[in-house]
Amino acid sequence: MDAAFAHRPARAAVPRTIVACPNFPCMWDTQCFSHEGEAPISVQRVNRFADIGMPVPDPVPDLPATFHPAPPRWHVQDWFGNINRVGGVGTWVQDEIYPTCPSCARTMPIVAQFGAFTPFGAPGWEQWTEGVIYAFWCRDCRFSAITSQQT
Numbered sequence: 001m002d003a004a005f006a007h008r009p010a011r012a013a014v015p016r017t018i019v020a021c022p023n024f025p026c027m028w029d030t031q032c033f034s035h036e037g038e039a040p041i042s043v044q045r046v047n048r049f050a051d052i053g054m055p056v057p058d059p060v061p062d063l064p065a066t067f068h069p070a071p072p073r074w075h076v077q078d079w080f081g082n083i084n085r086v087g088g089v090g091t092w093v094q095d096e097i098y099p100t101c102p103s104c105a106r107t108m109p110i111v112a113q114f115g116a117f118t119p120f121g122a123p124g125w126e127q128w129t130e131g132v133i134y135a136f137w138c139r140d141c142r143f144s145a146i147t148s149q150q151t
Contacts, residue, residue, distance in 0.1 A: 030099045035142040083115040083132065091115075093131050093149035101138035101145075108136035108145055 067086060074081075076089045083091045090096065090110045098107045112135040131150030137143075 029147075031146045032099070032102050033144045035144060083113060086112045090134055091132060093151060097147065097149070099136055099145040099147060101141050101143050103141035103143055104138065106138065106140075108138045108143070111135050111137045 070085065070088070074085070074088070077083055077085075077091050079091065090113055098110070100106065101108050114133045114135075131148055133146060133148045136145040136147070138145075
């Protein structure tokens with residue numbers, strides 16, 4: 001996610017870039033990334049699943065995004081409509097699960113989510129994007145995390 005055009009406070013509450021590992025076992029567990037400045041600089045391997053025999057899709061192309069303020073009606077959503085958003089409350093497929101920061105062990109707040117029908121535009125992703133991908137951020141430690149939930 002590149003939030004270059006989103007309104008952000010002077011001391012950015014979220015980083016400009018949040019990334020996700022495209023290796024499928026990563027998508028079934030929490031992925032954490034350390035950030036310096038605006039870019040992720042290292043990966044914390046927290047994945048418990050084996051990589052052997054897992055399909056790897058083509059790289060996802062950069063996708064431009066435009067950010068628009070949403071009226072209060074969209075701050076909390078159910079499954080109807082566009083559930084892609086930056087900020088707000090998570091639309092959980094299953095139970096609410098907030099990861100803990102690998103540095104300070106505090107609960108990380110959600111900063112964005114992307115729904116199943118996001119047009120990623122690269123072959124091989126369609127069967128793996130059912131559900132919701134969630135992004136989290138620990139402002140003090142500068143760690144981002146990605147999780148996903150599916151039905």
